[in-house]
Amino acid sequence: MITHIKNARLLCPANGWDETGSLLIEDGQIAAIGKVSGTADETIDAGGLCLAPGLIDLRVKTGEPGAEQKETLATASRAAVAGGVTSMVVMPDTNPVIDDVALVQFITNRGKETSQVRIYPAGALTKGLNGEAMAEIGLMADSGAVLFTNGDRPIADTSVLRRTMAYAASCGALVSSRADDHALAKGGVMNSGALAARMGLSGLPREAEWLGLSRDLLLAEATKCALLIDQVSTARSIDIVKEARARGLKAWVSVAAHHLFFNDLDVGDYLTYCKVNPPFRSEDDRQALIEALAAGEIDAVVSAHDPQPPEEKRLPFAEASFGAAGLETVLSALLALVQDERLSMLDALMPVTASPASIIGLPQGQLVEGAPADLVLFDPEKPWLCVREQLRSRSLNSPFDGRRMVGRVMRTIIAGETVFERKD
Amino acid sequence: MAIPGYSYEFNHTHLLSIEDLSRLDIDHILDLAEEFAEATRAGKRPEPHLKNMTVINLFFENSTRTMSSFEIAAKRLGADVIAMPVAQSSVKKGETLIDTAMTLNAMAPDAIVIRHSASGGVKLLSRKVDCAVINAGDGTHQHPTQGLLDTLTIRRAKGRIEGLKVTICGDILHSRVARSTTMALHLLGAEVTLCGPATLMPSGADSWGAARALNDFDAAIKDADVVMMLRLQLERMNGAYLPSQREYFRNFGLTADRLKLAAPDATVMHPGPMNRGIEIESAIADGERSVITEQVEMGVAVREAVLKLLSGRRA
Numbered sequence: 001m002i003t004h005i006k007n008a009r010l011l012c013p014a015n016g017w018d019e020t021g022s023l024l025i026e027d028g029q030i031a032a033i034g035k036v037s038g039t040a041d042e043t044i045d046a047g048g049l050c051l052a053p054g055l056i057d058l059r060v061k062t063g064e065p066g067a068e069q070k071e072t073l074a075t076a077s078r079a080a081v082a083g084g085v086t087s088m089v090v091m092p093d094t095n096p097v098i099d100d101v102a103l104v105q106f107i108t109n110r111g112k113e114t115s116q117v118r119i120y121p122a123g124a125l126t127k128g129l130n131g132e133a134m135a136e137i138g139l140m141a142d143s144g145a146v147l148f149t150n151g152d153r154p155i156a157d158t159s160v161l162r163r164t165m166a167y168a169a170s171c172g173a174l175v176s177s178r179a180d181d182h183a184l185a186k187g188g189v190m191n192s193g194a195l196a197a198r199m200g201l202s203g204l205p206r207e208a209e210w211l212g213l214s215r216d217l218l219l220a221e222a223t224k225c226a227l228l229i230d231q232v233s234t235a236r237s238i239d240i241v242k243e244a245r246a247r248g249l250k251a252w253v254s255v256a257a258h259h260l261f262f263n264d265l266d267v268g269d270y271l272t273y274c275k276v277n278p279p280f281r282s283e284d285d286r287q288a289l290i291e292a293l294a295a296g297e298i299d300a301v302v303s304a305h306d307p308q309p310p311e312e313k314r315l316p317f318a319e320a321s322f323g324a325a326g327l328e329t330v331l332s333a334l335l336a337l338v339q340d341e342r343l344s345m346l347d348a349l350m351p352v353t354a355s356p357a358s359i360i361g362l363p364q365g366q367l368v369e370g371a372p373a374d375l376v377l378f379d380p381e382k383p384w385l386c387v388r389e390q391l392r393s394r395s396l397n398s399p400f401d402g403r404r405m406v407g408r409v410m411r412t413i414i415a416g417e418t419v420f421e422r423k424d
Numbered sequence: 425m426a427i428p429g430y431s432y433e434f435n436h437t438h439l440l441s442i443e444d445l446s447r448l449d450i451d452h453i454l455d456l457a458e459e460f461a462e463a464t465r466a467g468k469r470p471e472p473h474l475k476n477m478t479v480i481n482l483f484f485e486n487s488t489r490t491m492s493s494f495e496i497a498a499k500r501l502g503a504d505v506i507a508m509p510v511a512q513s514s515v516k517k518g519e520t521l522i523d524t525a526m527t528l529n530a531m532a533p534d535a536i537v538i539r540h541s542a543s544g545g546v547k548l549l550s551r552k553v554d555c556a557v558i559n560a561g562d563g564t565h566q567h568p569t570q571g572l573l574d575t576l577t578i579r580r581a582k583g584r585i586e587g588l589k590v591t592i593c594g595d596i597l598h599s600r601v602a603r604s605t606t607m608a609l610h611l612l613g614a615e616v617t618l619c620g621p622a623t624l625m626p627s628g629a630d631s632w633g634a635a636r637a638l639n640d641f642d643a644a645i646k647d648a649d650v651v652m653m654l655r656l657q658l659e660r661m662n663g664a665y666l667p668s669q670r671e672y673f674r675n676f677g678l679t680a681d682r683l684k685l686a687a688p689d690a691t692v693m694h695p696g697p698m699n700r701g702i703e704i705e706s707a708i709a710d711g712e713r714s715v716i717t718e719q720v721e722m723g724v725a726v727r728e729a730v731l732k733l734l735s736g737r738r739a
Contacts, residue, residue: 194628200543200565200600270544314522316542318563 054086066095594654
């Protein structure tokens with residue numbers, strides 16, 4: 001099977017490519033790029049639209065196993081392809097927790113059986129995410145877990161974290177940790193500050209993120225552990241990371257796409273769809289994250305997809321669950337910044353393609369001969385209205401509900417096969 | 425307050441927060457409340473404005489005082505009042521707040537008075553019902569009728585609000601009363617000073633309309649026309665908020681000596697229930713400057729006014 005995509009704006013952040021041309025797919029791999037010749041079984045005229053590597057999302061939660069009413073790998077995959085996401089790392093915060101080899105294999109196998117996108121399991125750092133006993137990091141790494149994390153329950157006990165990092169380093173495993181000081185953040189539900197005080201809501205202080213971040217970076221340095229900092233949300237966090245990097249530490253940092261779009265004012269009238277952790281911060285923080293992204297200081301933009309059904313969200317703000325569905329809106333959130341001329345197109349795509357691919361060592365994420373033909377074809381200027389009922393996730397808790405978006409995925413290809421095509 | 429050539433209409437369906445009200449709205453409610461208060465003092469029953477109407481008191485948090493105040497206000501106006509304390513409701517059986525709201529709504533009441541322990545909880549409920557909703561306190565967010573009754577009490581004691589120096593002292597962080605009262609007084613032109621220990625003073629408290637937020641009570645009380653003390657929840661002592669009752673009383677308790685720093689005719693207030701000897705000296709609470717019992721009286725009057733304005737309105 002040979003597919004020829006012609007008349008496309010080819011975008012490859014890995015080698016700085018942005019030019020019009022053709023791309024040839026053969027046997028699920030990219031066979032040729034630029035000016036191609038020869039006969040094809042199928043020819044797709046891209047009509048000048050953008051053709052980029054499919055998105056690689058390093059942070060997705062589903063409800064499988066244990067909470068399939070929220071989301072399964074199959075339903076998440078439906079949302080993913082509609083958002084141009086072709087590979088995703090799924091978090092271990094499930095029931096049971098993904099903390100042993102059999103469960104890692106279960107996720108891998110279920111992914112192959114039921115999901116269109118490529119599924120990569122993340123393993124738990126501690127058994128049952130209890131923050132106490134180390135999980136079988138080495139065995140899980142050998143079975144295909146691409147990174148290790150305590151997910152939404154960052155390890156509170158610093159000595160447990162230190163030992164876990166040291167052990168992970170010896171296995172060559174990547175650790176991902178959300179920066180958090182457990183005691184300081186306890187009970188908080190939105191960004192600390194004047195708005196939280198006015199609304200009578202307890203705050204998640206920025207200081208908790210800075211303390212956790214400093215701790216995690218210092219321990220990574222001491223243990224020589226490869227660290228991916230999960231979802232920073234404040235301006236100063238960027239400075240803390242920069243300072244650590246200046247000392248020579250190799251650490252990657254991710255930002256959730258919704259933090260590039262919303263600030264704490266969006267919580268407005270106790271909107272629980274805007275209840276996420278880390279919380280939406282101030283406008284200054286949002287601007288700083290965008291600037292850091294433009295400066296290449298952010299290694300990955302993630303969806304932080306966290307499906308929550310109505311019964312978890314239709315509650316008073318303090319009682320509602322954290323989390324936002326995000327798989328279908330990552331690319332549009334980034335393209336809005338391109339449209340506003342805050343980011344170049346390649347800078348917007350880098351943290352969702354080549355950069356996350358290199359963090360977890362995947363061959364996809366770039367337009368090169370021999371790479372898997374995971375591709376997204378999108379119209380960078382097409383406007384659309386995000387209506388949650390039209391989203392494909394099983395849970396519809398999107399903070400983007402009702403927002404005007406720009407940039408739409410028109411076709412998604414995985415291993416050379418079209419898995420999604422927008423008809424409207 | 426009629427101004428020739430202008431018409432005014434109270435056009436709210438619910439009373440959820442002082443933030444939703446304009447200065448004219450507040451004046452209107454207070455004027456009406458004052459009429460009710462005078463009528464009661466004169467031994468007259470008001471017109472049965474709420475005859476054949478049903479008011480539900482839905483209290484998810486225990487409260488004898490506020491619930492009774494609303495009940496008396498509604499009954500004086502001729503309403504049928506159903507009390508639904510949480511202990512007897514199905515919320516304990518796992519029914520969600522929204523399900524409770526929809527169930528009660530189906531019974532077609534004319535007004536629901538709600539107290540809930542979560543900030544924003546009353547607003548959430550109000551979205552799911554067709555009738556008027558009156559917030560009787562939601563978490564640490566708002567307690568609008570308390571803000572209104574405090575304002576009315578001050579207006580009666582001082583004859584005005586504009587230009588008064590009002591000092592509110594205590595646990596500002598956890599106080600919905602401080603939020604509502606500060607906003608109402610600010611809207612009417614008072615200069616509000618908030619005071620409390622640093623651990624119980626939220627960031628950005630000055631954005632509620634307070635002129636300043638201080639940790640020094642002696643500085644905060646200086647020349648105050650009104651001093652309002654807040655109740656200190658005794659459980660704050662167990663946490664790391666405060667070291668002891670006696671240290672709190674020394675720094676933030678209202679004593680006769682400290683009251684001398686305020687204006688000579690300063691009025692003393694407390695939303696109740698009081699911890700005598702912790703935030704306020706008994707002699708002051710019972711003294712001639714105290715209008716604490718009048719606050720309770722105005723509470724009923726304000727609730728009569730609010731119920732008259734809102735009952736029967738449809739969302």
